[in-house]
Structures are given as structure tokens and as C-alpha cells.
Amino acid sequence: MHYALGDYVLDIAQNAVEAGSAEVRVDLDETDEAFSVAIEDNGCGMGGEELSRALDPFYSDGKKHAARRVGLGLPFLKQATEQAKGSFSIVSEKGKGTRVAFSFPKDNVDTPPLENVPALFLSLLCLPGEHELVIRRTREGGGRLLRYELSRRALSEAAGGLERGDSLSLLRKYLVSQEEDD
Amino acid sequence: MAKMTLEQLKKLREEKRGDLVRRDVEGKQIQIIVGMGTCGIAAGAKQTFDEIVKALDEYGIGNDVLIRQTGCMGLCYVEPTVEVVMPGMPTVIYGKMTSDCAKELVRKHIVEKTLLNDHIFDRPAADIVNK
Helix, strand or coil, X not given: CCCCHHHHHHHHHHXXXXXXXXXXXXXXXXXXXXXXXXXXXXXXXXXXXXXXXXXXXXXXXXXXXXCXXXXXXXXXXXXXXXXXXXXXXXXEXXXXXXXXXXXXXXXXXXXXXXXXXXXXXXXXXXXXXXXEEEEEEEEEECCEEEEEEEEHHHHHHHHCCCCCHHHHHHHHHHHHHHCCCC | CCCCCHHHXXXXXXXXXXXXXXXXXXXXXXXXEEECCHHHHHCCHHHHHHXXXXXXXXXXXXXXXXXXXXXXXXXXXXXXXXXXXXXXXCCEEECCCCHHHHHHHHXXXXXXXXXXXXXXXXXXXXXXXXX
């Protein structure tokens, strides 16, 4: 079950990585009014029929996860945005990639909480694979602006890999520091 | 906390790597164990620990000696306490090892292989066990 907006982001980003993408981009924008997220990849993409099935919670092609009979990531997200009067869109082209964008208004009671952002980014960075992941984060409101960009490759190189416990602890420290206002 | 840059992250990683090498047991015959119970910390064991690390680096033996911390050694009246285990030397617990004695400890015991007689204290538990 999803409790926070970060859970949806992680779900969709995992889809992107598992689609064999060389590069995944995650944009997380926050204003006083809304959270907006866009996740874009250059993975295998989906055709028309496949795309409509991706939004069916009772369908899974069983290729990625052989034991699963359902695929709930996208349907849950779509349902949550409808419930909170947000927006949802998915554009995909076979062989080229997919872009999922969604937003949640902050003043709706059904909008999930954002989650701990450094923890979310750390989970995103640790999704296994050789792909590049670029995360862009913006938070604007109350006359203050926060903006930064993360690159999985650059961070992995600086922190000495993403598998070691000591590297992850350094990375966590780095990510927490990025949440400081400019 | 200010925003960390990638350069700072790299630097921090190098520092941490140095700490890990110091605490790595592999291939190290010499051990320095600093008592860091509440009594030790109150008496300045943290400063002693840091000074020992500094002295080891100064003598260029930082990677050959394992330095680690332990709890109270039962000698609270002479804190900070430091145990040194080294081949060819008796295992000794030194007491009253304040940070200003740290360099002397490294120089005499580790480098010159002589004991710091004024700081040697026995380990009561070991005495009882060895009866």
C-alpha cells in the first residue's frame, strides 16, 4: 500500500529502471500549492495496446516479475491523483521511452504526504543497475527557493560506490545537506 | 548545515576511509585500546584517542597499528586508561593517559619499545583470573 508521494515516485522510477533505460530523469517540484513530479526514461517504452493495459490493475505481462499477476504501480497512482483532484499523464513510445507526469494539490485532504526527501532520493539512487539517474529537485514558497540536481554516476564516484554501508552513510549526509535553502 | 559539494563528499570519503583502515584488524599485530566508558570520556579519553591517532600518523605507523575503543576497564580512578598489546612487549594497561601523554606513549612504547613506568597499572580482573 502507498502511504506517501515518495512511494509512487519510487514505484514509477523502478518501472523506468526495469524497462532497461540507460538514463532516467526524475523531476520533483514543490510550490506552496502543489507537488509536481515527472519521471522520464529512455527504456523499451510501450505501444498503444500495452499502454492501455499498463493502467489496468488486474493485468501484468509476467515478464518482469514472473510470480505477479497484477501490476499496481501506475493504476494506484492514477487513482490517487483522481481522488486528490490532481493530474496524471503518461506518454510512451515503443522502443523510445516513457514519460509519466503527475501532480497533487497540497490543499486536498487526500493528497499523500511527501515523505522524507533525502531518504526517497537515496532509495532511488540505490535502484540496482548500470543506468544514469538524474534527479532535479525544486522547492519554492514563502520567498525561499531550494534547487539542486543529483547525478547517480557523479555521486557514486564521489561516495565510492552505492553498495557499501559507509558510502551510503556519507551519501545520506550529502542528501540531507542538499535540502538546505540556497 | 551548509550544502555539501561533490568535492566535500569526496574529501569526507577519503577521511572516513582512513578511519576504516585504522580500525581494520587485518594484518595488524599491534593494538591500542582506549577505555571509553563514561568515566574515561569524562576524564578526556576522546582527546587521548585523537592525539594517539595523530601521533601514529606523525610517526608514519598509522596503518600498522589497530586503534580501537572499549568500555570501562575497571580502573576509573586513573582514567583515561589505554591498553597496549604488542608482540615482544608485555600487555600493559596505562592509566592517567591524558592527551598530553599520547605522543609519549606512541614514541616510547610503540617506536622505542620501552615501557612508560609511571603510568603502568594492573588489571584487577586479570589478577583474579590468574590466581
